[in-house]
Amino acid sequence: MxxxxxxxxxxxxxxxxxxxxxxxxxxxxxxxxxxxxxxxARKRGDGMVTPEVMISRRPAEAADRAVPGHWEGDLIIGLDSSAIGTLVERTTRFTTLLHLPRMDGHGTEPRVKNGPALAGRGAESVRDAIASTIATLPEQLRRSLTWDRGKEMAQHAQLRIDTGIQVYFADPNSPWQRGTNENTNGLLRQYFPKGADLSRWNRDELDAVAATLNSRPRKTLGWKHPPKPSTIS
Structure with missing residues (x-):
């Protein structure tokens, strides 16, 4: 049976x-x-996802983790639409967190149709946060980024132009295709519990949490911790 x-x-x-x-x-x-x-599970529209950015088009080197520079990303969602972005490198498991502060007027001004997401997790905010992080990486570590189908990545085409990184999207209802990121987000919930207002953590505090996670030995790395991007050739 x-x-x-x-x-x-x-x-x-x-x-x-x-x-x-x-x-x-x-x-x-x-x-x-x-x-x-x-x-x-709730279904979401995915009109922004076209065949050329599907995960099936991602280079084979990303799937077998043979070459570093391929990232997985997502948002951790908290109270009142607060969010923290997460980026994890597939080969080394190096993690960096994206600060997505609330915009001026959040909670005091009425929502404007087609206006910016004042909670800080809108497409423009996420694009800018990823771009500023990617810009600090060596060129050989800017190969690809795989995300789910969240609307926060609606400006992925502009992100590719700004940074040169290729953006791909997982298939619907397939979180295992971003398994490294899903696992990392689970670990991060020890620091950012569900139901918490994630906007209360500032940039320095997020960096400290990422540093703590990156100094944690990983079984998949032979009980070594993820190397820093500056040391990866």
Missing amino acids: RISHEATYQALYVQSRGALNRELVACLRTGRALRVPRSR
């Missing part, structure tokens, strides 16, 4: 409420008390 992983997960949750007992939640690293089956 075969039992799917979804059935196993559901068996662990309290059937009447669809949630874990409080005692069990305290044992979870993620603190995630609810589970939503992948089939019920």
